[in-house]
Amino acid sequence: TKNEALIDKYQDTLETFLQKLSARELSEEDSNRISQLVLSISDFEKISDHAINILNIATKMNKKEWTLSDDTIDELKKVVNAVKEVLDITLNAFLYQDLNFAYQVEPMEQVVDDIAYFAKKNHIKRVKQAKAHIKRGFVYAEVLNDLERISDHCSNIATNMIQSINMELPKHELKNKLKTETGKYTVELEEFKNKYAIERK
Numbered sequence: 001t002k003n004e005a006l007i008d009k010y011q012d013t014l015e016t017f018l019q020k021l022s023a024r025e026l027s028e029e030d031s032n033r034i035s036q037l038v039l040s041i042s043d044f045e046k047i048s049d050h051a052i053n054i055l056n057i058a059t060k061m062n063k064k065e066w067t068l069s070d071d072t073i074d075e076l077k078k079v080v081n082a083v084k085e086v087l088d089i090t091l092n093a094f095l096y097q098d099l100n101f102a103y104q105v106e107p108m109e110q111v112v113d114d115i116a117y118f119a120k121k122n123h124i125k126r127v128k129q130a131k132a133h134i135k136r137g138f139v140y141a142e143v144l145n146d147l148e149r150i151s152d153h154c155s156n157i158a159t160n161m162i163q164s165i166n167m168e169l170p171k172h173e174l175k176n177k178l179k180t181e182t183g184k185y186t187v188e189l190e191e192f193k194n195k196y197a198i199e200r201k
Contacts, residue, residue, distance in 0.1 A: 009082070011045045014041050015041060025084070031175045032164040039156070039160045043154075043160075046149070047087075047153050050146040050147075050149050051146075051150070053142075057146075068140070071201075072119075072123050075118075075119040078196045078197075079196070082151075082195075086105060086151045086154050087107055088114060090154040090157050093161060105158035108151075108192055109155040110179055113148060115196050116145075122198070123140050155175065
């Protein structure tokens with residue numbers, strides 16, 4: 001929570017600075033870059049919000065002494081590690097303004113959505129079979145929702161980067177295009193899918 005407060009402070013400081021910059025006469029390239037930065041800063045801040053939500057849920061589960069089955073923990077680890085990998089690639093894309101990394105993010109984000117979906121379904125089924133309180137299933141689903149949202153914001157950051165030099169397509173159309181055009185990243189995407197695959201139980 002201390003880090004979240006710092007992130008909020010940094011967001012305010014950076015956005016104020018960028019607003020002052022945008023008031024000057026700028027080239028179209030610089031103006032696009034500032035817009036990209038403002039949007040991305042907001043996405044980074046929202047990632048921290050979802051991390052805090054996960055922490056709060058974990059604290060609540062610990063207080064109530066709710067435990068997860070070994071299968072559920074294994075699946076959760078896969079989703080967490082997949083999101084960490086997407087976040088690492090997004091950070092590299094953003095910090096080094098590397099479009100090769102940026103183009104990989106959207107297809108990988110779709111994989112995160114898929115594995116999180118199966119992890120939710122599998123856990124709810126296990127909760128029902130164990131006749132445990134269904135609320136536990138919903139709390140776990142909330143953690144998975146937060147993880148999905150983190151990868152969504154990673155997708156936003158990468159798409160903002162690509163759009164800053166490719167302004168002719170609206171953001172939603174660009175995202176749809178990126179979902180299907182994996183191009184030279186097909187091998188990496190297949191490895192990512194296989195590494196974190198979750199089967200429907």
